Amino acid sequence: MSGDWSATPERSGDGVLRDGVGSSREARGASPRSAGGPTPARVHGTPAPEYGEYAPDGWVNPVLVEQERRQAADEARSRREQAAREAAEAAARRRRPSRGPSPDTDGGAAPGPVTLRSRYGASPFDCTMTVVLLALGLWSAIGTLDVGATASRLRQVIEQQYTPLADPSALTGVSVVTAVVTVVLFALTAWWSIVRLRQRRWTFWVPLVGGAVASLVTAVLFLVAVMNDPAFSTWMMQRVGG
Numbered sequence: 001m002s003g004d005w006s007a008t009p010e011r012s013g014d015g016v017l018r019d020g021v022g023s024s025r026e027a028r029g030a031s032p033r034s035a036g037g038p039t040p041a042r043v044h045g046t047p048a049p050e051y052g053e054y055a056p057d058g059w060v061n062p063v064l065v066e067q068e069r070r071q072a073a074d075e076a077r078s079r080r081e082q083a084a085r086e087a088a089e090a091a092a093r094r095r096r097p098s099r100g101p102s103p104d105t106d107g108g109a110a111p112g113p114v115t116l117r118s119r120y121g122a123s124p125f126d127c128t129m130t131v132v133l134l135a136l137g138l139w140s141a142i143g144t145l146d147v148g149a150t151a152s153r154l155r156q157v158i159e160q161q162y163t164p165l166a167d168p169s170a171l172t173g174v175s176v177v178t179a180v181v182t183v184v185l186f187a188l189t190a191w192w193s194i195v196r197l198r199q200r201r202w203t204f205w206v207p208l209v210g211g212a213v214a215s216l217v218t219a220v221l222f223l224v225a226v227m228n229d230p231a232f233s234t235w236m237m238q239r240v241g242g
Helices: 062-095 124-144 147-161 169-198 205-227 230-241
Strands: 016-018 024-026
Touching (some): 124 147, 124 169, 124 205, 147 169, 169 205, 205 230
Antiparallel strands (some): 016 024
């Protein structure tokens, strides 16, 4: 084959070109690669094949290259998004309070019943009861600060049910001591209750214990003061001896 002959049909005029030996072949116009045709734009590197030509060695289809590049970029972006989702889920699991075995580590078992959590205390009930008991303790501690009224009420009870006291002023001094002790015990109880509430631990029993200790200390102090009164001691000896 010589010149610009090709098996690809391209007709001009009658479309038949006869050679010197009488054979007929179909002709096409001058190839753009020939000297007579314009030079088309080529990709960098090996020239792209033209219509009717085989691709030369080393030629790569730029369309396929672009498709492979986009596919690789999509896969990389998908892997990054998957890694970001897994990191976010792991962080959420770490922040979530543990309530028994997780379905991921227990073979996919269904989680157990979730206990209602409170921001303070072991439960909303515990927090409410603690606050109520602390309020009652505060009211009681404030009441003990009126030492005169406390001593007067106790004196009236003793003299009405038992016998007149020889030295009622001793009750006033005991009232001062019990007021100081009650205020200190309430402050310690309130501080301990707040610490346990912030730790979400059962706390309602702390004010109960604090109130019981304050009542016991107050009763012991007043009992010692009354038993040391001469008139009350004589009355007690008469009652026991009779």
